[in-house]
Amino acid sequence: xxxxxxxxxxRHFCRWQQEEPHYVNRHEDSVQHCCNCGTxxxxxxxxxxxxxxxxxxxxxxxxxxxxxxxxxxxSRSLTYTLVQLLGRPGYLVRDYISGxxxxxxxxx
Numbered sequence: 001x002x003x004x005x006x007x008x009x010x011r012h013f014c015r016w017q018q019e020e021p022h023y024v025n026r027h028e029d030s031v032q033h034c035c036n037c038g039t040x041x042x043x044x045x046x047x048x049x050x051x052x053x054x055x056x057x058x059x060x061x062x063x064x065x066x067x068x069x070x071x072x073x074x075s076r077s078l079t080y081t082l083v084q085l086l087g088r089p090g091y092l093v094r095d096y097i098s099g100x101x102x103x104x105x106x107x108x
Contacts, residue, residue: 026053035099055099066101 026044032053033039034046044053056062084092095101 036101051099051101055101058097066096 028042031040031042032046034041034049034051034053035055036051037046037049039046039048041047041053045051046053081092
């Protein structure tokens, strides 16, 4: 890769960073009910707890994605999950299958 190509890639990258993000709301026409906290909303994510609007069936792809999220500690801590898995495995699995996949801290 030449110096000119690197400069061109860098300029393209800088322009890309300054562009406004392309946000697509697939749920603006319908009202969703969050499986996690019960809030009604019309967006891709719940505004209260942050869970996705599309909680599909549990399959190999969803397991793979959620294991990556779990070990990446995006939505809940590894410590919390391990404590729940060791102390209350039935509750953790039931909540996961029913769609409650985020820790919901109730707002006072």
